[in-house]
Amino acid sequence: MGIRRSSSSVPENRADVVVVGGGTAGIVAAKTAAGFGVRVVLIERERTGGDCLWTGCVPSKALLAAASVAATVRSASRFGIDTEPPQVDFPRVMEHVHGAIAEIAPIDSPEALTEAGVHVISGDAVFTGPNTVSVGTRVVSFGQAIVTTGAHPTVPAIDGIEHVDYLTSDTLWDLTVLPERLLIVGAGSVGCEMAQAFSRLGSEVTLIGRSATILPREDASASSILTQALTDEGVRVLTSTSVVRIADDSAVTDTGTEIAFDRVLVATGRTPRTASLGLESAGVALSDNGFVRVDEHLRTTNPRIWAAGDLTGHPQFTHTAGVHGSLAASNAALGLSRTVSTTGTPRVTFTDPEIASAGIDVRSARRLGLRLQTLDHHHVDRAVTEGRTAGSTTLVLDAKRRIVGACVVGPRAGETIGELIIAIEQGLRTRDLAGATHPYPTYNDGPWNAAIADVKAQLGSPVLSRSLRTLAKSRSLWIRRARDTRR
Numbered sequence: 001m002g003i004r005r006s007s008s009s010v011p012e013n014r015a016d017v018v019v020v021g022g023g024t025a026g027i028v029a030a031k032t033a034a035g036f037g038v039r040v041v042l043i044e045r046e047r048t049g050g051d052c053l054w055t056g057c058v059p060s061k062a063l064l065a066a067a068s069v070a071a072t073v074r075s076a077s078r079f080g081i082d083t084e085p086p087q088v089d090f091p092r093v094m095e096h097v098h099g100a101i102a103e104i105a106p107i108d109s110p111e112a113l114t115e116a117g118v119h120v121i122s123g124d125a126v127f128t129g130p131n132t133v134s135v136g137t138r139v140v141s142f143g144q145a146i147v148t149t150g151a152h153p154t155v156p157a158i159d160g161i162e163h164v165d166y167l168t169s170d171t172l173w174d175l176t177v178l179p180e181r182l183l184i185v186g187a188g189s190v191g192c193e194m195a196q197a198f199s200r201l202g203s204e205v206t207l208i209g210r211s212a213t214i215l216p217r218e219d220a221s222a223s224s225i226l227t228q229a230l231t232d233e234g235v236r237v238l239t240s241t242s243v244v245r246i247a248d249d250s251a252v253t254d255t256g257t258e259i260a261f262d263r264v265l266v267a268t269g270r271t272p273r274t275a276s277l278g279l280e281s282a283g284v285a286l287s288d289n290g291f292v293r294v295d296e297h298l299r300t301t302n303p304r305i306w307a308a309g310d311l312t313g314h315p316q317f318t319h320t321a322g323v324h325g326s327l328a329a330s331n332a333a334l335g336l337s338r339t340v341s342t343t344g345t346p347r348v349t350f351t352d353p354e355i356a357s358a359g360i361d362v363r364s365a366r367r368l369g370l371r372l373q374t375l376d377h378h379h380v381d382r383a384v385t386e387g388r389t390a391g392s393t394t395l396v397l398d399a400k401r402r403i404v405g406a407c408v409v410g411p412r413a414g415e416t417i418g419e420l421i422i423a424i425e426q427g428l429r430t431r432d433l434a435g436a437t438h439p440y441p442t443y444n445d446g447p448w449n450a451a452i453a454d455v456k457a458q459l460g461s462p463v464l465s466r467s468l469r470t471l472a473k474s475r476s477l478w479i480r481r482a483r484d485t486r487r
């Protein structure tokens with residue numbers, strides 16, 4: 001969906017709030033500010049909706065959904081159901097992917113923004129001073145501005161890559177033919193999700209990561225469950241490996257292995273989109289690695305300019321972009337001093353099994369010496385009934401047994417993590433979670449049983465169990481005496 005200039009006009013070239021970039025952060029920021037009744041201009045150079053809608057979350061989750069159906073058909077016989085091997089019609093799979101985008105697009109459209117009271121301008125925004133931004137020949141002056149121009153795929157400096165027609169998450173969605181052999185460089189969220197999706201759809205996939213484990217931000221135990229799942233499905237996973245040379249149809253790793261491929265996907269992180277924005281003219285400083293420097297209120301080094309989303313160095317997720325877009329807009333439009341949350345950003349990698357984390361992650365918890373309460377999903381009956389026991393739930397607990405972090409690995413972990421996010425935000429203890437009856441059998445028995453196990457462990461401590469034994473003895477003594485008195 002392209003941009004049409006809205007018919008609603010903003011008085012001349014002046015706005016209370018200018019938002020530069022119309023992805024998740026920009027859309028949420030613009031709608032939030034407009035909701036306060038101020039004059040808002042949003043400038044977008046390509047199409048509103050941004051990475052999440054067009055090239056990120058939506059197409060990747062739609063592709064994973066199709067791939068999951070193929071995997072279910074392929075594994076039907078373990079439930080005693082015999083089928084033919086699935087026939088993947090890739091163009092129709094991609095129709096499904098683009099259909100999902102088309103269905104969601106209207107929510108992010110210029111029309112929806114106009115409806116919300118935002119004036120949308122199409123074009124490349126460049127700051128020309130501390131309170132002016134130009135779009136072509138037009139100059140808009142602003143009271144406050146919010147920069148939300150996102151990030152683009154990082155292409156690593158591999159010898160020969162400039163001659164290769166590589167794919168990135170920006171171009172992947174234009175594929176019309178399923179690659180027979182797909183090499184994926186980078187084993188982060190994009191690499192792992194796409195490795196599983198393409199493998200399940202029928203590609204022969206090699207996944208290369210330079211860290212010791214895939215998804216290196218996750219705890220090694222979570223990564224190893226996923227590595228096993230990917231390997232079992234036929235993905236060749238190479239860790240602690242870098243590609244040192246690449247040509248059109250083959251790559252050579254630092255261990256000297258040659259890998260032949262038909263297409264290569266580069267998935268090695270995202271670089272903030274700050275070049276050519278004129279940020280230096282606006283007095284907006286960048287950090288050493290190119291992110292816009294912001295304080296805890298998302299204010300940049302120019303007090304009238306704020307930033308939100310992938311370009312700030314905060315975790316690069318749609319939910320972060322949205323929440324921070326709203327926060328920056330409230331601070332800019334209302335003069336508030338809202339601060340970004342410090343409890344840790346929840347995240348989900350939508351592989352099978354899913355890996356979901358919130359609060360203090362397990363890696364940091366180990367470093368900090370915090371208590372970990374882990375429940376293997378062999379003890380989650382729902383997982384047993386579905387034959388999906390490869391997973392675990394880990395609660396990170398502080399000295400007062402408050403839940404300060406969690407990691408869930410398993411089907412629907414992205415849904416399960418929801419209650420743990422509330423627990424972390426509200427400072428709940430394991431006894432609070434243990435005391436809340438959960439319906440049986442669900443995957444949420446993972447956190448519930450982990451919490452119950454922790455409460456039991458506390459009851460088993462020498463001091464507490466001595467007190468409980470004393471209490472029980474006094475009670476039976478009292479009952480006996482009462483009975484004797486009645487006689």
Ligand SMILES: Cc1cc2nc3c(=O)[nH]c(=O)nc-3n(C[C@H](O)[C@H](O)[C@H](O)COP(=O)(O)OP(=O)(O)OC[C@H]3O[C@@H](n4cnc5c(N)ncnc54)[C@H](O)[C@@H]3O)c2cc1C
Nearest residue numbers: 021023024025045050051052056125150309310316317318
């Ligand atoms: C394959 C993939 C899957 C993902 N899956 C998930 C997921 O499942 N869950 C999740 O939470 N996150 C996911 N993400 C991350 C998520 O997509 C991003 O974190 C989020 O979209 C960032 O939003 P943003 O508003 O900061 O930036 P963007 O969405 O990139 O928006 C920036 C906008 O600014 C515009 N722009 C840039 N420069 C200018 C300029 N000079 N003038 C005017 N406009 C400009 C761009 O055209 C763009 O529209 C995924 C990312 C990828 C790549």
Ligand SMILES: NC(=O)c1ccc[n+]([C@@H]2O[C@H](COP(=O)([O-])OP(=O)(O)OC[C@H]3O[C@@H](n4cnc5c(N)ncnc54)[C@H](O)[C@@H]3O)[C@@H](O)[C@H]2O)c1
Nearest residue numbers: 156186187188189190191209210267268269316348349350
């Ligand atoms: N489910 C989700 O929420 C989801 C899904 C996809 C992407 N995203 C977001 O998009 C961002 C970008 O994803 P991504 O996977 O590209 O980045 P990433 O930072 O998650 O992972 C990139 C990986 O590539 C590795 N790497 C870097 N250079 C390399 C090289 N030359 N050779 C081999 N490995 C190399 C890094 O060590 C890292 O593990 C993520 O940070 C994430 O926030 C989120």
